[in-house]
Amino acid sequence: MEQLPCQKALNRVIAYLRGSGIKPGVNECRTALELVDHALQQAPDGDYLKLVMELLPQYFELPQPKLSLEAGPELLRGSMGYE
Secondary structure: OOOOOHHHHHHHHHHHHHHHOOOOOHHHHHHHHHHHHHHHHHHOOHHHHHHHHHHHHHHHOOOOOOOOOOOOOOHHHHHHOOO
């Protein structure tokens, strides 16, 4: 059975929140429903899933990713095969 547009959008929001470390409670579910409702109103026949993901940061305070400036260990002459 194919999912309805609202189910797809809500599942995507909940999965994104869980992946971001947010445990959806009652308040988060209500906000997610508001977000999905807004997206479906703005793009009823269009790309509502894209709109949901674009609007998500406006509805939820998402944790910022922690990026390391170092991609690997420091390069030394010996690490490149030179003695």
